[in-house]
Amino acid sequence: MTKWIDICASDDLQADSGICALVEGQQVAIFYASKDKTVYAIDNYDPFGKVHVLSRGLFGDIKGEPMICSPLYKQHFSLLTGACFEDNTVKNKIYPIRIENNRVEISLEG
């Protein structure tokens, strides 16, 4: 059984943009694609800038793959795999996330 942790109301999500949650001491960046009504979660840490800022980047997609662009040095990270598009040795952690009964829930297990 996946352990889901309650984060916030689905109204707290920002359409096509990010917010940040603190989940058991972990910073998680959460993005909501309004067109596809899909929510994504990725580690908030920017491995290039070495600070926690990914939630404040710009959201979009590259060839259909949802991604987040770092606000610091503009690298792109896949929201499906966490992989960096510019450097295949770098990968961020992706977390399972869902919307249940208008609540956003996340799992740190994934």
Added chain:
Amino acid sequence: MSKKQTLVVIGNGMVGHNFLENLVASDIKDNYDIVTFCEEVRPAYDRVHLTEFFSGKSAKDLSMVTEGFFENNNIKIHLGDKAVEIDTRNKFVTSAKGAAISYDKLVLATGSYPFVPPVSGHDRDNCFVYRTIEDLEAMTEAAKSSKVGAVIGGGLLGLEAAKALQDLKLKTHVVQFSPRLMSAQLDMGGAQMLANKIEALGVSVLTGKNTTKIIDGDNCKHKLVFADGSELETDIVLFSTGIRPRDEIARASGIEVGARGGIVIDDQCKTSDPDIYAIGECAVWKEQTFGLVAPGYSMARTVVANLAEQYAVFEGADMSTKLKLNGVDVASIGDAHAKTEGALVYTYQNGADEIYKRLVVSQDKKKLLGAVLVGDASGYGTLLQYTLNNIDLPEHPDTLILPGRSDESVGLGPDALPASAQICSCFDVTKGEICSAIESGCSSMADLKVETKATTGCGGCSALLKSVLDSELEKSGITVNTDICEHFAHTRRDLYNIIMVENIKSFDTLLEKHGTGGNGCEICRQAVGSILASYWNDYILKQEHLSLQDTNDTFLANMQKDGTYSVVPRMTGGEVTPDGLIAVGQIAKKYKLYTKITGGQRVDLFGARVDQLPLIWEELIAAGFESGHAYGKSLRTVKSCVGSTWCRFGVDDSVGLAVELENRYKGLRAPHKIKFAVSGCTRECAEAQSKDIGVIATEGGWNMYVCGNGGMKPRHGDLFATNLDKETLIKYIDRVLTFYVRSADRLQRTSVWMENMEGGLDYLKSVVIDDKLGICSSLEKQMQHVVENYQCEWKTTIADESKLKRFRTFINSDKTDDNILFVEERGQIRPANEQEREHAAVAEEV
């Protein structure tokens, strides 16, 4: 290693200096100790653009010497010292101040002097020649107490000088001995058309006038008396009656001079002494002297090549010219007077539009020998290529000058040019060199300019260069993809037009109607966000615009490397009250922010966490501040010097204007950031010429500069208009900025926008000043909309509870990011480096 030889260059004018530049850029640079004599007190400056001295350029602007050139290249320059004699047997040069320098090789680049006809009274007060900056300074001084000026000589330089007299606000006359103006270049028809156009600009033209004496005037200082008995009164007389080579040092030293003056040179530019060369206007080659700068540069290159023991010869020069006289286009190519035997002539004359064109072709109608263009010189580049490259003419040569028929189908495509065709005559750049630059990766006009220097002289070849570039790129199969990103098959400019025409107000609508699918990305989102903000000037954090903003715009602050933000309150024109300064200081102290003065004359507060931003701004707003927009691609600051209010030298109130301009344009979103500056006099303490828009006060009004830049690739602003009143200045700025906002690429500064603009400065002037596209009222209206809809984004944000939610660090916790760590340095905070962080982490565990 053999000992270095000494190379002496006599004369540091345009050609002498060009020789030095070529020499130090060559492989043989280290073979020589280089010494140069310069009779004038200033090293080389741009005599070709001397007239611009009167439209606001300073002696410094005209200088051709890059900073540190002589020092960095170990060239010893004897400034203000004239070389007077050469001992050719013992090989040394002596100067007026007594220097004696031994040489191994000597280059004479002594130039020419203005010829003054020996009419009686030619040496009266306020009679000048037009050659040096000192001449211009003396003229300017004399003009202060004068009303009328007359130029004797209606050649190319004489007409330039007439423009200078007009700029000095004198009633101006041109007195020409010959029956026509520019008699060396123009035929009677062309000259007549030119005279009409120049008279329409308020300069009176007198032809066929032989000045016999200059005496006391009745109403003016002087009276010119002509051979036909007529007279002309004037306060200033300016002689522009030709130039003569400065060959006196050669004469004094036994070096051969020509029958009509000039130092005789051979094809290698060697004089009668094998160790002495002569280049530029002082030289005579096959009984010809050359009064243009391009042949002089060509001679300079020849000498450098010969010193390097490469084979090179000077083969004469094409004396074709194209110029703008008082806004009138004039061009002359090759045998304009049809002196070639059997030459045939085609003429097109359009009295209504004041256009005159003449073609001179060979007897068999196959080759172009020469041409004259007045009023419309747009065909110059094509026609010149026909003569220079001996290209066969079309079946009906007149199609080249007839309107409507001279479209591209008969024009000369770039493919018709051989690789040896010279595209840029100022820097001798051939089509072949341009093609290889393109092959090695240049794909824009800006690249080519840097790589080859083409078009960076007079700029006359820019249209031709562009066509070569386009054609080569197309041939090599490189389709230049100008789509902004994968989500839109459009350029930024296209998107702008779509938004304008279809009244689109949101990214989602645009993506749905014109996108290629997907959700967009950081490129199109930001670009469209910027366009929407420029055009509608909505609050940028409106729900539908929120996801288009990069972090700086989202949080209305500048993200720094550690993820914290800096805060910049607006201080218009760099002005701040003591109370304001105290308030800023107290707020910075309270939130423990690092404070620094920016280059834009305001205070930047660093180290604010995202959750602190609204608190800080609440206090700043209470103290009377508003957003400085330091985070936006938008108008940043209008820098100013203290101006006439306080400064002993100030000519006008630069601070007052800067405050007014900053308040007018604050909040304007643009493709990139925009910086202004206003200087209160030509000492230019505000450095306005390095800004996107620069304004400098002069006695006659405001001078406006555009598209300057500091930063990585500095660009000197272009002088756009002079002596403006404030209303006109603001009108022009409105138009330039809106035109930039509409037409630039994303993240393109005005400097690069200008570099890539076809037609460059002249084109921008024609759009903004002459309203060539008929869009000026629309440009002004759009700016007015932006001005009227200004809001302080921070004020709006603070007042909206729902927006403040965004500034929480975590959606589900009131904690803040405990990874942010500062240490102290010079009494203030700074972000901890990696080592300091590790150290802190260990300390915490213990």
